[in-house]
Amino acid sequence: SDDALIAVDNIGDAARSLLHPTLRFGVTGLSRAGKTVFITSLVHNLLHGGRLPLFAAYSEGRLSSAELQPQPDDATARFQYEDHLNALLEEKTWPNSTRAISEIRIRLKYESASGWSRTFGAGELTLDIVDYPGEWLLDLPLLGKSFEQWSREALALSHLPNRSDLAEEWHKALEAVDPAANADETQARHLAAVFTDYLRACREDKTALSTLPPGRFLMPGDLEGSPALTFSPLPPSQGDAGKDSLQAMMERRYESYKSIVVKPFFREHFARIDRQIVLVDALQALNAGPAAVADLETALSDILGCFNHGKRSWLTSLFSTRTERILFAATKADHLHHENHDRLEAILSKLVEKAAERARFAGAKVDVVAMAAIRATREAEIEQEGESLPVIVGKPLAGETIDGQTFDGKTKTAIFPGDLPDNPAKAFAESEAGDLRFVRFTPPALEKTAEGITLSLPHIRLDRAMEFLFGDALR
Ligand code: GDP
Numbered sequence: 001s002d003d004a005l006i007a008v009d010n011i012g013d014a015a016r017s018l019l020h021p022t023l024r025f026g027v028t029g030l031s032r033a034g035k036t037v038f039i040t041s042l043v044h045n046l047l048h049g050g051r052l053p054l055f056a057a058y059s060e061g062r063l064s065s066a067e068l069q070p071q072p073d074d075a076t077a078r079f080q081y082e083d084h085l086n087a088l089l090e091e092k093t094w095p096n097s098t099r100a101i102s103e104i105r106i107r108l109k110y111e112s113a114s115g116w117s118r119t120f121g122a123g124e125l126t127l128d129i130v131d132y133p134g135e136w137l138l139d140l141p142l143l144g145k146s147f148e149q150w151s152r153e154a155l156a157l158s159h160l161p162n163r164s165d166l167a168e169e170w171h172k173a174l175e176a177v178d179p180a181a182n183a184d185e186t187q188a189r190h191l192a193a194v195f196t197d198y199l200r201a202c203r204e205d206k207t208a209l210s211t212l213p214p215g216r217f218l219m220p221g222d223l224e225g226s227p228a229l230t231f232s233p234l235p236p237s238q239g240d241a242g243k244d245s246l247q248a249m250m251e252r253r254y255e256s257y258k259s260i261v262v263k264p265f266f267r268e269h270f271a272r273i274d275r276q277i278v279l280v281d282a283l284q285a286l287n288a289g290p291a292a293v294a295d296l297e298t299a300l301s302d303i304l305g306c307f308n309h310g311k312r313s314w315l316t317s318l319f320s321t322r323t324e325r326i327l328f329a330a331t332k333a334d335h336l337h338h339e340n341h342d343r344l345e346a347i348l349s350k351l352v353e354k355a356a357e358r359a360r361f362a363g364a365k366v367d368v369v370a371m372a373a374i375r376a377t378r379e380a381e382i383e384q385e386g387e388s389l390p391v392i393v394g395k396p397l398a399g400e401t402i403d404g405q406t407f408d409g410k411t412k413t414a415i416f417p418g419d420l421p422d423n424p425a426k427a428f429a430e431s432e433a434g435d436l437r438f439v440r441f442t443p444p445a446l447e448k449t450a451e452g453i454t455l456s457l458p459h460i461r462l463d464r465a466m467e468f469l470f471g472d473a474l475r
Pocket residue numbers: 029030031032033034035036037038094095096097098331332333334335371372373374375376440441
C-alpha cells in the first residue's frame with residue numbers, strides 16, 4: 001500500500017542521514033539585515049580556512065575538508081556564492097541582496113574529537129544553507145484569517161496616525177471602487193499597486209515602521225504580476241457582492257495566495273529547518289530612534305511567532321519546525337568600537353527576550369550574538385582635547401555623509417560612532433537613546449599574513465556563531 005511505501009521511504013531517509021548526516025541551516029532576517037553577506041562570508045571562511053578560534057572543529061585542526069556540492073533541490077535556486085564573492089573582492093561593492101529563497105550545499109569532513117568515534121574513521125556533515133526573506137514569515141498568521149478579517153485589520157492599521165499619510169493614495173483608490181460591482185482586472189491591478197506602494201512606503205519610512213504582510217508583495221520572487229499577488233484588502237461591501245464582484249475576485253486571490261504561496265513555503269522549506277540564524281539590523285533601528293526600536297521589536301516578535309513551536313495551535317502543528325537551535329545575531333557590529341559590542345548584544349537580548357523565552361520553553365537552544373559577518377573597519381584611538389577617543393577607521397561609501405561632510409568612497413576616515421546606552425532599556429526610551437552616527441563602508445580587501453598567505457574575509461565573532469549553530473554536529 002501507499003502507506004507501506006512511505007514507511008519504507010522514511011527508513012531509507014533515516015538510514016541515509018545516519019550515514020551522511022545533513023543539517024538544514026536557515027538564514028533569515030528582514031530585507032538588508034545582512035543575509036547575503038553572512039552566507040558569503042561563512043562559506044568563504046569554511047572553504048578557505050579563516051581566523052576562527054571559537055569554531056572548535058577548525059581551531060583544533062579536526063576539519064579536514066570543506067567542499068561545495070551541487071544544490072540538491074531542483075525546484076530551488078542556488079545561492080550565487082561565486083557572483084557575490086566576485087562583487088566583494090573584484091568589484092569592491094556589496095553583493096545583491098536576497099530577493100527570494102535560495103540554497104547552497106557544503107560538505108564538511110572532520111575527525112571526531114572523541115577517541116571512540118575516531119575508530120570509525122572520518123565523519124562527514126552536509127550543511128544545506130537556506131537563505132530566505134524574513135518578510136515571508138510574516139505570512140503565517142494569514143493562514144488563520146479570512147479575507148474579511150484580514151481586510152478589517154489591515155484597514156484599521158492603515159488609519160493609525162503614523163501610517164495614514166502613507167496610505168493616502170490607497171485609501172483614495174478604495175473610495176473610488178464599489179466592492180459589490182463587477183470585477184475588473186484594471187481596477188484590481190491598480191488597487192494592488194497602490195496597496196503595495198503603501199506597504200513599501202511603510203518599510204522605507206524614516207521611522208522604520210515594521211513590515212506588514214503579505215510578505216511577497218515586497219519580495220515577490222518569481223510570482224511577480226501573477227493573480228495570486230494582485231489583490232488588496234477591501235472595506236465591507238454595502239450591497240450584495242455576488243460571485244462576479246470585485247470583492248469575490250479579491251477574496252479568491254487572497255485564498256490563492258495562501259494555498260499557492262504561503263502553505264508550500266512553510267511545508268517545503270520552513271518546516272524542514274534544523275538550525276536557524278535570524279539576522280537583525282539593530283543598529284539601523286537604534287540610529288532611527290526609540291520608535292523604530294519598538295517597531296523592530298514588533299516585527300521580530302511576529303517573525304519569531306513562527307518558531308514558537310511550544311504553543312500547539314492548529315497552525316503551528318501543521319507547520320511546526322524541528323528547529324533545535326536558534327541564534328539571534330545583531331549584524332554589522334564593525335560599525336561600533338568593540339567596547340560597545342556587549343551593549344549591542346544586551347540590546348538585542350532585550351529585543352528578542354519574549355520570543356527567546358518561548359523558544360527555549362519549547363526545547364530549542366537559543367543564543368544571542370553581536371557580530372559582523374564581514375568586518376569593513378578597524379579600530380583606533382585618536383587624541384581629542386587631551387582625551388583619547390575610541391574610533392573606527394574605514395572607507396565610507398561614496399555619497400555617505402556625516403556632519404555635513406560627503407565622502408567620495410576612496411578616503412579612509414576615522415569616525416567616532418557614538419556609544420550605545422549602557423542600560424539596554426534606555427534604547428527604548430525617547431529621551432535617553434544614544435547619539436549615534438553610522439555610515440556604510442566599502443567592503444574590505446583580503447589581508448595577507450607575514451608569510452604571504454591570503455586570509456579569508458575578516459569578521460567579528462562569525463566563528464562564535466558557527467560554533468553555536470553547527471559546532472556540536474562536528475564533535
Ligand atoms: P540581505 O537583504 O539580508 O541579503 O542583506 P545584505 O546581506 O545584502 O546586506 C545589506 C547591506 O548591509 C550590505 O550591502 C552592506 O552594506 C551591509 N552589511 C551587511 N553585513 C555587513 C557586515 O557584516 N558589515 C558591514 N560593514 N556591512 C554589512
